[in-house]
Amino acid sequence: QLQLQESGPGLVKPSETLSLTCTVSGGSIRSSSYYWGWIRQPPGKGLEYIGSVYYSGNTYYNPSLKSRVTISVDTSKNQFSLKLSSVTAADTAVYYCARLATGSYYVYWGQGTLVTVSS
Amino acid sequence: QSVLTQPPSVSGAPGQRVTISCTGSSSNIGAGYDVHWYQQLPGTAPKLLIYGNSNRPSGVPDRFSGSKSGTSASLAITGLQAEDEADYYCQSYDSSLSASVFGGGTKLTVL
Numbered sequence: 001q002l003q004l005q006e007s008g009p010g011l012v013k014p015s016e017t018l019s020l021t022c023t024v025s026g027g028s029i030r031s032s033s034y035y036w037g038w039i040r041q042p043p044g045k046g047l048e049y050i051g052s053v054y055y056s057g058n059t060y061y062n063p064s065l066k067s068r069v070t071i072s073v074d075t076s077k078n079q080f081s082l083k084l085s086s087v088t089a090a091d092t093a094v095y096y097c098a099r100l101a102t103g104s105y106y107v108y109w110g111q112g113t114l115v116t117v118s119s
Numbered sequence: 120q121s122v123l124t125q126p127p128s129v130s131g132a133p134g135q136r137v138t139i140s141c142t143g144s145s146s147n148i149g150a151g152y153d154v155h156w157y158q159q160l161p162g163t164a165p166k167l168l169i170y171g172n173s174n175r176p177s178g179v180p181d182r183f184s185g186s187k188s189g190t191s192a193s194l195a196i197t198g199l200q201a202e203d204e205a206d207y208y209c210q211s212y213d214s215s216l217s218a219s220v221f222g223g224g225t226k227l228t229v230l
Contacts, residue, residue, distance in 0.1 A: 037219075046121060047157075047165065047208055049219040062218050096164055103171055104212055104219060105155035109164040 002027040004097050004110035012091075012117050018084040022097030022110060029078045030055045035100040038071060038082045040093040041112075048093075052100055053080050087117045122147060123209050123222035130228040131199045139225045141192045141209030147220060149190035152212040156185055156194045159206040159224075168207070169194060196227070204229045 008020035022036070029036060037052035051061035053071045061069050065084070073080040084091060094114050098106040124142040131137040141154060148154055154172050157165035167176050169185035172192065184195045192211075196203055209222040 039221075046224040047210075047221040049221065052219075060218065063216055100219075101170070103153055103155075105153075105167060105170045105210065106157075106165070107167050107170075107176065109166075112164050 002099065002108045004099065004108055006095060006097050006110045006113040008113065008115070010114060010116060012087055012115060013119050014088055014117055015086055018082070018087050018091060018115055018117070020082045020095055020097075020113065020115070022080050022082075024078045024080075024099075029073060029080065030075050033102055035060075036073065036080045037098050037100050037106065039096045039098060039106070041096070042090075042093040045093075050082065050084075050095075089117050091115070092117045121223040122213055122216070122220040123211060125207075125209060125222040125225045127223070128226045128228065130230055131196075132230045133199055133201065135199050136195060136197045137199060137227065138196075139194045139207050139209075139227070141194070141211075141222050143190050143192075143211060143213075145190065146215040147190075147211045147213040148187065148192055150214055152214070154185065154187050154192035155210045156183075157208045157210065158203075159208065161205075165208060199229055201229050203227060 003025045035052040038050040051071045053059045068085045070083040094112040096112045097110045099108040156169040158168045159165040172187040173185045207225045213220045
C-alpha cells in the first residue's frame, strides 16, 4: 500500500522560506505514470493546488504561487520537496502531499502537516 | 474566490438524497476536463470519492454518484447516513491557468 508522509518545521517566521519533504513508501517515485503534488488548506478554508513534479524533474505550479514556489524530487531517497519563499501569515495552512493519477486526480494523500507562519 | 463554485452548505435527513453542485466555466469543466470529488472528514486528509466525472474507486459505496453536463457537475448522495457528514470538494483542470483547481467546498450536515 502506497504511503506518503510530510515532514518539516511546523513554525516558520514571516519572510522566511517554508520547506517540506514528502517521503514515499510502498512504491517508487520513479513510476512513469504519476506526478507528485502539493496541496494546502488554510485553517477552516478550502483546498488549494500548489504544484506538482514528475520523477524527471518536470514541474507545474499554481500561477498564483509560481514566483515563490519550488518543487523538486530526489529519486535516490524516494522523496519530493516543497519550498515556498517569502512566507506571510496567509501561508499558514495544512500542507498535503499526494500522488496524481493519470487522469489528474489524487488517490493517495499524506496525513498533512500544519505549518504556522508567525514570529 | 474559487474557480469552481460550490454551495457552502447542504443538509438532509437520514435516508434522504442530497446533491452538491460544482459550477465551472469554458476553460475548465466546459472545456471537457474531468471532474473529481473528494470527501474530507474533520481532521483528516481528503479521500477520493468520484473520479472521471462518474467513476467510483473500489470501496466507495454506490450511494455516491457523479455526473457532468456542460459547465457543471454534481455529486449525489442517496440513503444519507450520519457518517456522510463531512466536507466535499470538486476538482478539475483549468486550461487558462494551466493548473488543477478545486471548488470552495461544501459542508454536508445530516440532520
